[in-house]
Amino acid sequence: MSWLRKTYDWIEQRVQLEEPVKDAALHPVPRSTASWWYVFGSAATTLLILQVVTGILLALVYVPSASEAWKSLDELNHQIYLGWFLRAMHGWGSNFMVAVVLIHMAQVFLFGAYKFPRELTWVVGVFLLLMTLGMAFTGQVLRFDQDAYWGLGIGASIASRVPLIGGALVNLLLGGPIIAGATLSRFFTLHVFVIPGILLLCVALHIWMVLKLGINEWPMPGRVVRRSTYLQEYHDLAHKDGVPFVPDALWKDLIFSSAILAAVAVCAIVFGPYGPTGQPDPTIIQTVPKPDFFFLWLYAVLSYLPPSLETPFILIAPVVAICILLALPFVAGEGEKSWHRRPVAVLTLVIVAVAWAIFTHLATFTPWSPEMDAWSGDPVPEKIIHSAAPLELQGAVVFQAKQCRNCHAIGGMGGLRGPALDTVATRLTEDQLIRQVIQGGGNMPAYGKNLSPPEVTALVRFLGTLKPAGQLPAIDATQKQQAEIASPKQ
Template sequence: MRFLAGALAWLESRSGLGAFIKPLMSHHVPRSATWWYVFGSATLMFFVIQVVTGVCLGTMYAPSAAEAWQSLRYIDKEVPAGWMIRALHGWSSNAMVVMMAIHMLQVFLHASYKYPRELNWITGVCLLLVVLALAFTGQVMRWDQDAYWGLGIGASITDRIPVFGSQIRDLLLGGPIIGGETLNRFYALHVFILPGAAIALVGLHMALIMRHGISEMPRPGAPVRPASYKKEYEERMARDGVPFHPDASQRDMIFCGVCLIALVVVAAIYGPFGPGGEPDPTLIDTNPRPDYPFMWLFGAVSLLPPASETFVMLVTPGVIVLALFLVPFLGNAGERAPSRRPVMVLAAAFAVIAIASLTWEGLASRWSPVMNGWSALPTPAQFVRGRTPLEMQGAVVFQFAQCRNCHALGGSGGQRGPALDDVATRFTPEQLTRQVQQGGGNMPAYGKNLSRAQMDAIVGFLSTLTPSYETPAAIPGAMLPLPISSAEPAPR
């Protein structure tokens, strides 16, 4: 025991580690810093998980376009606990993005970024960008079809930059194609550059927290006055503060512990992300989707009108990042309480609603055709019962001409165009014919591709699509509407 104490004393005398750590643990934090303050710690904890699991994966992953996908399959299926490490890495990355967003929202709503903590906010914004870049490059590491085509989307956006677009694209991809060097480039970013930047920024962020202290809970009528803030804050901390450990750290520990358990449970239940289909670009029967953190972006680029698309895609991210950097300088002093900052609260609400609804739209992807809808989704029974031969044939044309890829019947099919269950209540046969022939309203024109007979049949079928269409009680014997085509009676 005495030997141990001696060894510790020696270590402390040579390294000074204890003297470094002690103020970290014992510095005073405001008594009002309660459960609102745990999200930053949770973000950091998830980052540590990322580093640990990432290093584990680094021992097995083959950063080569020829082998990456196979090595992930190997980790998933052969390596003991390999899939669990991948699942932890994947879910922890999502959790880190979520915790970071909540942390950022809390800091924004409580205006903790005001004097003297402007740099805390700015390093935080830098961390946000680095973490999002880690998430994107992490998706590339899977090197499956989503990764390949996701890179294609990134390349296409880069390509639209004026003047130097294609050069920047080549720089990003490491060549004129998405290939071996592309993966290695993103690998270097994902495991060296971005984690290095993140660790440096986290260190800076923490040093700034130590320098300026944790902000108090905002109170209405207690504005920040830069001239006297620091002195008053230090006086309040000395008088009324509590040591970080254990008064505040216990809450962090409880929250982080719950998060960690939840992470393991979620990872054990839902497993790792991908890898999806093998990265063979000639397998085009694929439906590329980004990971959750970028779903809102996927939704946004789908909903932009083509005319303004390039401008919005290239300029908006810059404007948003600039606005985030400027936040602490736009309102550097004054009231911090949300109740006294209605505009900022509205701005935060707008951002949350915008990202949530765009994510929702991205997940639903109503603009995307159901690529095998025509060959996979049968015409529901209520739409074939009691139809004439021509109308039945119209239903076949409806499938055959891939209408189902964009239009739903009976709740299944594409959502790109309107559902057609009751289209006959909205369109006369003449209007139906014109719409199918000429298209319009984001529908292609089918005029050239459908014969007269096909058009007759499909319009005949569509004209039966009303909620009140009477299904005959028994066939034969019930009266049925005549087909709308000019049926000349054949000679008998």
């Protein structure tokens, strides 16, 4: 075996990894931290590796094209040997990863592990949580089925509400004003390259800081963190009552990570992969799209909020929550770590967990904000069409038959996803209405391929009647000015 030793020595002389690896493996940790409470970080890293490996294998088959994405996933499910299992491992691995990261964050918060000198470790952990949620959302979009299509529409609608940059943000995410082939390319790039790259860099930095600063000791009541004395106290604790990380702490990490991988495999076998459901079709709106499990709470909150509070909540609440998480270690960087003497921290964690569970449960039967049964409700109000011309009546029939009221309300009846149309004729000219119907815009899909020219004409004529009595319809000021210039002066 001398040739193996010579090969090893030759490589080690050039890369010099032996000493750093030994330092990392044998560095002392407080004996109390070599427990089952400290295994969630390693499990999250293991699940990330699973996601990277299964994601690479899926990328060999998946085609990020509007016309081919659904077909490639269907092929994985039914034609490629164990393709369904690969998809199921990736999908359930994503759910487990989000769950483990959330539990790890809760444990770090409860144990006060964000306090000095681990403030930056906590900050990086917050970004890891956000990137993990970003991976989950972009992964759902790549399924590109009905749920993914409408879910992306909701996401684009939320992005469009950002002041000043909303429109540009939607174009950046979707690759244009509507959901199309460029949209999948953008989200494929985010899901496969951008977010995993950031995740891996953050994980490397997170692990580096854990190695350099040490694993947080067990939070004992009365053991107070002070910036002036903590580093020396931790050093003394780790060396006087410490054990090497390998093997005393590592074996628990390995057992727990193996159990998590086994649980993912069991779920994959028993429940199978996520979707895809029906092929995406913006004209089929008799559907109740819901996000994946960890976003259900947001779905329920937005369903229950009054329309006037929806936009403020979307724009303000996430920013406030992230700022609180980032500021926490700098505001409460000293003091008690033990949850026995931090009742406010315990109560906060309990309230958040209970609220999340309640809203997630409600989301299993909460209707989506567009009333998806609006097509079976009352017909177009009679007062709107009692004096309509034949072409306008035909447009009202198209409006009802194509189920436009699933997203738009008239007379207080209909969906809430799009704006109410009672005064649409005062906001948009006939040309603008035609363009909106045919090309779509914002979070409204394009219907140019699903309506014949006579249907578009009739629909726009009907929409042109939707204005308050006595109020003039919208006009194109440019055309009016040109007409005045062209007309002979009296």
